[in-house]
Amino acid sequence: MSGGTPHDRFLGRLFLAESPFERLSLEKGFTMESVALADEFNDIFSDRVLNVPLSFIREILKTAQEPGMISFAGGLPNKDLFPVKALRKASGKVFDLYGGAPLQYASSEGLDDLRTFIAERYRKRGVTGIKAENIMITCGSQQALDLLGKILVNEGDTVVLEEPSYLGAIQALSFYRPRFKMVSLNDDGLDVPALKGALAARAKLMYVIPNFQNPSGVSYADENRQAVAEVVRKTKTYLVEDDPYGELRFAGTAKASFMNLCPENTVLLGTFSKTLTPGLRLGWVVLPPELYEKMLIAKQATDLHTNSFAQRLVAQYLKDNDCDAHIAKIVAQYGAQKKAMMRAIAKHLPPEVKTTNPEGGMFLWATLPRGLSSMKLSDLAIENKVCIVPGHPFYVGKKDVSTCRLSFSCVNEDVIFEGMTRLGKAVEKLMASA
Numbered sequence: 001m002s003g004g005t006p007h008d009r010f011l012g013r014l015f016l017a018e019s020p021f022e023r024l025s026l027e028k029g030f031t032m033e034s035v036a037l038a039d040e041f042n043d044i045f046s047d048r049v050l051n052v053p054l055s056f057i058r059e060i061l062k063t064a065q066e067p068g069m070i071s072f073a074g075g076l077p078n079k080d081l082f083p084v085k086a087l088r089k090a091s092g093k094v095f096d097l098y099g100g101a102p103l104q105y106a107s108s109e110g111l112d113d114l115r116t117f118i119a120e121r122y123r124k125r126g127v128t129g130i131k132a133e134n135i136m137i138t139c140g141s142q143q144a145l146d147l148l149g150k151i152l153v154n155e156g157d158t159v160v161l162e163e164p165s166y167l168g169a170i171q172a173l174s175f176y177r178p179r180f181k182m183v184s185l186n187d188d189g190l191d192v193p194a195l196k197g198a199l200a201a202r203a204k205l206m207y208v209i210p211n212f213q214n215p216s217g218v219s220y221a222d223e224n225r226q227a228v229a230e231v232v233r234k235t236k237t238y239l240v241e242d243d244p245y246g247e248l249r250f251a252g253t254a255k256a257s258f259m260n261l262c263p264e265n266t267v268l269l270g271t272f273s274k275t276l277t278p279g280l281r282l283g284w285v286v287l288p289p290e291l292y293e294k295m296l297i298a299k300q301a302t303d304l305h306t307n308s309f310a311q312r313l314v315a316q317y318l319k320d321n322d323c324d325a326h327i328a329k330i331v332a333q334y335g336a337q338k339k340a341m342m343r344a345i346a347k348h349l350p351p352e353v354k355t356t357n358p359e360g361g362m363f364l365w366a367t368l369p370r371g372l373s374s375m376k377l378s379d380l381a382i383e384n385k386v387c388i389v390p391g392h393p394f395y396v397g398k399k400d401v402s403t404c405r406l407s408f409s410c411v412n413e414d415v416i417f418e419g420m421t422r423l424g425k426a427v428e429k430l431m432a433s434a
């Protein structure tokens with residue numbers, strides 16, 4: 001416990017805040033009382049939770065809601081594309097057809113109709129060998145990550161991640177206190193020699209996002225997928241393929257899932273969050289038979305089952321609506337916004353700033369010149385009323401980096417151009433001060 005009154009400690013933290021962003025999040029995220037509470041009760045918490053930081057992005061999203069702020073920060077799907085009318089209709093129909101049944105406790109595996117739909121959709125997309133009984137419905141794919149950690153990872157086990165990786169996966173898996181080994185993500189996918197080295201440390205699992213990765217927007221090329229599968233096939237490592245964005249492709253051609261390339265090693269995660277709505281919290285995991293029962297135990301112990309009404313609602317929606325047409329709308333809008341963002345970058349950011357040019361998904365990744373600090377850029381950007389996500393939360397153990405994430409899913413073309421004008425000025429100021 002640190003000295004002084006709670007008031008002194010609160011003011012002390014504000015004073016020590018190194019940046020406008022940190023100051024803002026302290027002022028908004030913590031009250032004097034919460035600082036005092038955290039200090040007083042530190043010794044009651046488990047080592048597990050003390051090991052894991054609060055999600056930095058949740059904090060930055062609070063800043064993004066300031067009046068007049070333009071946000072390239074949020075990783076949110078665009079709410080204007082949620083099929084509200086169709087879901088309202090499906091909801092009425094569920095009550096008419098099933099009465100109170102979908103409000104009852106339900107099976108831990110998930111609703112059969114939904115699992116059958118998901119298996120059939122994989123078959124149509126050319127992902128082979130998935131049956132309904134291999135699928136478990138989870139509370140978002142985020143829960144599947146937590147459950148996989150729970151059943152597979154002991155303290156000190158090796159877990160391999162892409163560098164950079166999805167912040168939510170780093171957070172979920174950190175609870176199980178693994179040793180993370182990071183493998184660089186290049187423009188065409190994983191660094192294969194580095195992967196070989198990392199897996200040699202008897203990794204229990206590796207976690208990858210081969211399509212339109214969060215945060216970078218990178219997709220693995222065909223040859224890279226083949227090479228990665230070749231390496232993984234020789235190991236006992238589970239390759240967790242997280243694919244929330246795979247159906248949001250606005251350019252190029254679909255690539256093979258690891259489920260086709262190394263099925264014995266692959267655990268596949270999916271979600272309705274980006275193609276339908278995240279608020280219903282419906283995701284799933286496709287598991288090899290030897291993992292299924294242990295996941296079921298973990299699922300039962302955690303929450304018994306996923307929201308049964310939400311499952312029935314989405315099953316009804318999918319039965320009565322053309323979900324391909326709905327996804328096509330999302331793809332058209334995100335594709336147009338990504339193009340606008342690339343044009344705005346070319347116009348307003350100096351050529352020394354390099355970016356990825358994703359073929360789908362919701363994000364692109366910018367690298368600043370001469371190793372400049374993206375945390376400093378974030379602070380300058382906030383002063384100019386535009387938010388980005390500095391790159392460091394997507395790494396393990398780095399305090400600052402020169403990369404940052406820009407999201408194009410929730411901003412229309414005019415907003416993109418205005419936001420990029422503001423960001424361009426912040427970059428110029430940063431470069432001039434370097």
Ligand SMILES: Cc1ncc(COP(=O)(O)O)c(C=O)c1O
Nearest residue numbers: 140141142166214271273278283
């Ligand atoms: C790569 C990745 N995996 C998982 C998730 C979590 O998705 P869900 O809403 O299904 O829990 C996200 C959400 O942004 C994501 O980007």
